[in-house]
Amino acid sequence: MSDATATLTAPRRALTGRLKAALVLFVLFALMPPLAAALNDPFYVLIGTRILAFAIAAMALDLILGYGAMVSFGHAAYLGFGTYAVAILASWGVNDLVLQILAAIAISAIFALVTGAISLRTKGVYFIMITLAFGQMAFFFFISLSAYGGDDGVALMQRSTVLGMDLLKSDFGLYYTTLAILVALFVLCHRIVGSRFGRVLTGIRENPTRMEAIGYSPFRYQLTAFVISGCITAVAGVMLANQAQFVSPAFMSWHRSGELIVMVVLGGVGTLAGPIAGAVAALLLEEWLGALSEHWKLFFGVFLVLMVLFSPRGITGLLEKAGIARRQE
Amino acid sequence: MTSLTVRNLTKSFGALKVTDDVSLAVEPGEIHAIIGPNGAGKTTLISQLSGQLGSDGGSVSLGDRDITRLSMPDRVKLGLARSFQITSVLPGFTTLENVALAVQAREGSSFRFFGTVAREEALNRAALKALAEAGLDHRADVLAKSLSHGEHRRLELAIALATEPSVLLLDEPLAGVGGEDAETFVANLQRLKGRFTMVLIEHDMDAVFQLADRVSVLVYGRIIATGTPQAIRSDPQVRAAYLGEEEEAA
Numbered sequence: 362m363s364d365a366t367a368t369l370t371a372p373r374r375a376l377t378g379r380l381k382a383a384l385v386l387f388v389l390f391a392l393m394p395p396l397a398a399a400l401n402d403p404f405y406v407l408i409g410t411r412i413l414a415f416a417i418a419a420m421a422l423d424l425i426l427g428y429g430a431m432v433s434f435g436h437a438a439y440l441g442f443g444t445y446a447v448a449i450l451a452s453w454g455v456n457d458l459v460l461q462i463l464a465a466i467a468i469s470a471i472f473a474l475v476t477g478a479i480s481l482r483t484k485g486v487y488f489i490m491i492t493l494a495f496g497q498m499a500f501f502f503f504i505s506l507s508a509y510g511g512d513d514g515v516a517l518m519q520r521s522t523v524l525g526m527d528l529l530k531s532d533f534g535l536y537y538t539t540l541a542i543l544v545a546l547f548v549l550c551h552r553i554v555g556s557r558f559g560r561v562l563t564g565i566r567e568n569p570t571r572m573e574a575i576g577y578s579p580f581r582y583q584l585t586a587f588v589i590s591g592c593i594t595a596v597a598g599v600m601l602a603n604q605a606q607f608v609s610p611a612f613m614s615w616h617r618s619g620e621l622i623v624m625v626v627l628g629g630v631g632t633l634a635g636p637i638a639g640a641v642a643a644l645l646l647e648e649w650l651g652a653l654s655e656h657w658k659l660f661f662g663v664f665l666v667l668m669v670l671f672s673p674r675g676i677t678g679l680l681e682k683a684g685i686a687r688r689q690e
Numbered sequence: 691m692t693s694l695t696v697r698n699l700t701k702s703f704g705a706l707k708v709t710d711d712v713s714l715a716v717e718p719g720e721i722h723a724i725i726g727p728n729g730a731g732k733t734t735l736i737s738q739l740s741g742q743l744g745s746d747g748g749s750v751s752l753g754d755r756d757i758t759r760l761s762m763p764d765r766v767k768l769g770l771a772r773s774f775q776i777t778s779v780l781p782g783f784t785t786l787e788n789v790a791l792a793v794q795a796r797e798g799s800s801f802r803f804f805g806t807v808a809r810e811e812a813l814n815r816a817a818l819k820a821l822a823e824a825g826l827d828h829r830a831d832v833l834a835k836s837l838s839h840g841e842h843r844r845l846e847l848a849i850a851l852a853t854e855p856s857v858l859l860l861d862e863p864l865a866g867v868g869g870e871d872a873e874t875f876v877a878n879l880q881r882l883k884g885r886f887t888m889v890l891i892e893h894d895m896d897a898v899f900q901l902a903d904r905v906s907v908l909v910y911g912r913i914i915a916t917g918t919p920q921a922i923r924s925d926p927q928v929r930a931a932y933l934g935e936e937e938e939a940a
C-alpha cells in the first residue's frame with residue numbers, strides 16, 4: 362500500500378505549477394505602475410486597472426466555465442450589477458466601496474440564483490443561449506432606467522471611499538486596491554478549486570452520470586458555483602465603475618460577455634491564472650490593434666483563430682509547450 | 691426481510707418492451723446473478739433499479755423502503771450502488787481521487803470550500819482500502835484515463851465499494867477481462883461475498899456458477915427461471931433459450 366498522506370497527485374502538481382504562474386503575474390502587475398511612471402506614461406496605470414478588473418471577471422467566469430463546464434454567455438450582467446451598484450448607491454450618497462461591493466454581491470447572488478436555477482435545466486448550446494437571454498434582459502432593464510441615463514449612462518462625480526479613506530483618489534491607489542482584490546479573490550478561487558466542493562464540481566464536469574452514481578446531485582453544486590462566480594464578477598464591476606468614472610449599459614452588452622469568454626479561452630480554461638493572462642492579452646491587443654487600424658477586430662479574430670489552431674489550451678498551453686508551466690499529465 | 695424487492699417492473703423503448711413484468715426478491719447477503727443473451731434487457735433493468743432510468747410501471751424496494759420514485763443519488767445514499775458495464779469514471783482524476791470522491795459522498799458534507807481535499811487523510815485512507823479490495827491500490831496515483839481495460843474494471847468495482855453499499859448492482863464486472871486476470875477478479879468478488887447483497891450480471895458462466903447463490907434468467911425482458919446454479923444449469927427451458935446457444939457457440 363502506498364502512503365495515504367503522501368499522495369501529491371499529478372493534477373495537484375499542475376495546481377501548484379499554476380500557483381507559481383499566478384505569482385509571477387502578480388509580481389509583474391505590482392511592478393507595472395512604477396515602470397509606467399519611469400516611462401512617463403501614467404496613462405498605463407488606468408488601462409492597467411481596467412485590465413485587473415477584467416482579470417477578476419475572467420477568473421470568475423473560469424470558475425464555472427473551466428471547472429464546471431458551464432459556458433455562461435451572460436456574465437457581463439454581473440459586471441453591470443457591479444457598476445450600477447456604485448452609480449445608484451453614490452446617487453443616494455453612499456460612497457463606501459465595501460457597502461457598494463456588498464450591494465453588488467447581494468443583487469448578483471439573487472440574479473444568479475434565479476437565472477442559474479432555470480438555465481441549469483438545459484445543457485450545452487441551450488445553456489449558452491439561455492444565459493445570453495438573461496444577460497440581455499438585465500441589459501435592457503438598465504437601458505430603460507432613465508433615472509440613471511438610460512442608454513447613455515451616467516458619469517460618476519467621485520471615486521468610492523474605502524471605510525472613510527480616499528484610498529482610490531489617486532490612480533495608483535485605485536490600481537493597487539484593485540490588484541489587492543484580484544489577489545485575494547484568486548486565493549479564494551484557488552482554495553475553492555482545491556476543496557471538497559471544487560473536486561465535486563470538477564467531477565461533474567468530467568462525468569455527471571458517474572457523479573450521480575456515487576450519490577451527488579449535480580444541480581446544487583453547479584448552481585452554487587454559478588452564484589459564486591456571478592458574485593465575484595460583480596466585484597470586478599465595482600472596480601470597473603471606479604476606473605471609468607462612468608456607468609452605462611454598454612458594460613453589460615452581450616459583446617462584453619463574449620469578450621469574457623474569449624479571455625478565458627485565450628488564457629486557458631480551467632487554470633484560473635490563465636484567464637488572468639488572457640485578460641491582459643485581450644485588452645492589450647485591443648489597445649494596440651485599435652491604435653493601428655479601425656479594423657482591429659478583424660485582426661483580433663485572425664489572432665484568435667491562430668491561437669485556437671496552434672494552442673487549443675490557450676496561453677497556458679503555449680507556456681506548457683515551452684516547458685515553463687507543467688502539463689497536467 | 692429481502693434486501694431488494696422488485697415487483698412487476700416494466701419499461702418500453704417505443705414499441706420495444708425491454709423490461710416485461712420483472713419481479714425479483716434478492717435475499718440479504720446473497721449473490722443473485724442475472725444472466726441472459728445480448729439485448730435481453732439486463733443493463734436496462736440495472737438502470738431502472740439504480741434510478742438512472744425511470745420505470746413505466748411496478749415498484750422497487752430497498753429493505754422495507756419503497757424507492758421507486760427516488761433519484762439515483764438518493765438511492766445511493768440509502769445504500770444501493772451500481773457499477774457500469776461500459777466503464778464510466780472520471781478520466782482526468784487519479785485512481786485514488788475517483789474513489790475518494792465516492793468516500794466523500796457518503797461521509798460528511800461536500801459544501802466545504804476551503805480545506806485542501808487532497809490532503810484529507812481520512813478520505814485517502816478509505817479510498818486506498820477500497821482500491822486494495824479491488825486489487826488496484828498499486829495504481830492509486832495514476833490518472834484514470836491512463837489505466838488499462840482490466841484496471842478500469844477494477845476501478846469500477848473500487849468506486850462502487852467506496853460508497854459502502856448494502857446492495858451492489860454489478861453490470862458485467864468482468865466484461866472484456868480474460869484469463870488469469872478474470873480469475874483474480876472472481877477471487878476478489880468471492881472475498882466480498884456476504885459483506886453486502888449483490889446483483890451480478892455476467893456473461894462469464896464460469897464466474898456465475900462459482901459466485902452465485904441463485905440465478906435468474908432474463909430473456910426478452912422476462913424472467914423465465916430463477917433457481918440455484920445447479921437447477922438453472924439443468925432447466926430445459928433455460929438450455930433451449932440461452933445456455934444451449936452458448937454451448938453451441940463455444
Ligand SMILES: Nc1ncnc2c1ncn2[C@@H]1O[C@H](COP(=O)(O)OP(=O)(O)OP(=O)(O)O)[C@@H](O)[C@H]1O
Nearest residue numbers: 703706708726727728729730731732733734735775
Ligand atoms: N435508451 C434506449 N433507447 C432505445 N432502445 C434501447 C435503449 N437502451 C437499450 N435499448 C434496447 O433495449 C434492449 C435491451 O438493451 P440492454 O442494454 O438492456 O441489454 P443487455 O441485456 O444489457 O445486453 P448486453 O448483454 O449486450 O449488455 C436492446 O434491444 C437495446 O437496443
Ligand SMILES: [Mg+2]
Nearest residue numbers: 732733734775
Ligand atoms: Mg448490458
